[in-house]
Amino acid sequence: MTSSRSWRSEEVARNDRALLRAAREVLAVDGVHASVASIAARAGVGVGSLYRRYRTKQELFQRLCLIALREYLDAATEGLAMDDPWEGLMHYAMASIRSGPGSLAPVAGTFEPTDEMTDLAEQGDRAVARLVERAHQAKVLRAGVTPVDLELLIEQLSKSPLQEQLQRQGRTELYDAARNARERVIAIALDGLRAVPAGPVPGQPPGYELFAMRWVPPAGGAQQSE
């Protein structure tokens, strides 16, 4: 069961990645009530394959949190490794938003964290504190902003209600527009952290259909998962 030469082990790994990605997406949309069936369906595997890898639903979520914490720490240390204080801070923020600790918020507090998890969290917090302090000393970060402010802002930006609704309704034709719009919103919000005025808003101005579509039920009838 360890390392077999060349078998379908690569498909196994691929399935596992798909499973983790699907779990994070479904968790972001459905919250705590996310069902294992929908996770497996989104990953394109059967529930049997899910339960062969994770003995229970909670075990899968724990693994997810552990991975997110690792990405969180990595993002912070990478940011610290950068020379420019502001760029380092933004690297951390962007990566942290992307890895989505915010989307894991519904799971938080539902199980006792392992020692490894608390350890990773502490290391990450220390790195972020240094990141913030460095940016303050360079006068590029707005005065008064604390690490907690930054983390809460990141969490606030982690979710994407618009993209969630789009994928819930299966309107794939608007995915690109939604992603562009989301990047603009994130850029605007993060620029509120700047001590100096920001440049122009990046990307294309979003079309109006993104906002207008929200209230009308989907045409095709494709709702929920698959």
Added chain:
Amino acid sequence: MTSSRSWRSEEVARNDRALLRAAREVLAVDGVHASVASIAARAGVGVGSLYRRYRTKQELFQRLCLIALREYLDAATEGLAMDDPWEGLMHYAMASIRSGPGSLAPVAGTFEPTDEMTDLAEQGDRAVARLVERAHQAKVLRAGVTPVDLELLIEQLSKSPLQEQLQRQGRTELYDAARNARERVIAIALDGLRAVPAGPVPGQPPGYELFAMRWVPPAGGAQQSE
């Protein structure tokens, strides 16, 4: 349990308000899967009272959306009535965040909107467009920001993952700190819309316990609803 000196009509109105408020809160936390039982419990009434006022769960949600749309339009027109373009814009943004159209996003698209709803939405959109245009002409709004950018930013800020988790775990002692922290985050993010640099971050710097508590399960054992 119900002790009122005069006739119950005032209790009826009070129950109705509590019902609507509870519905919005539960909807924000649980999404589409919010159960009527949890809504009634949070409002402090029985499910029977809920169903006497709203024939079905969807009818309650529709009423909720209608109210949110009205508040949305009111906020925009009030903002337009103000003399200062930036203050008017911020008044709209704050009020819109508070009334929480973003927390209604999960319901959006699950039913056909009534004529009154589309009408309110169109009026509101026009008012917001004027609000944005006026702010641009006064050079107080960052160049390139469109009404859709603004609305999506507002939606992004409408949810409060931290407060949701706190109330899910029943940690009432941190409510004030969480509200303060949330106001700071909102202020920071909205300042990203400014053309000119912003002042200091309002409120007290948030304590670290707000972020540290997230991963440990609640001590008392009070979880979920009730």
Added chain:
DNA sequence: ACAGTTGCGGAGTGATTCGCTCCGCAATTA
């Protein structure tokens, strides 16, 4: 004082969905 009215809380109900198990099957190996 007392029958009538009104709105209340929540136990009960059938249908649905949940997490999870188990098994037939196809693909791979020897």
Added chain:
DNA sequence: TAATTGCGGAGCGAATCACTCCGCAACTGT
């Protein structure tokens, strides 16, 4: 061809869902 291995998903008991119904308390008219 026989053995092995991981796969998808039907199926299971338990839990939860939206919703109904009824006994009860608060209040009114006479």
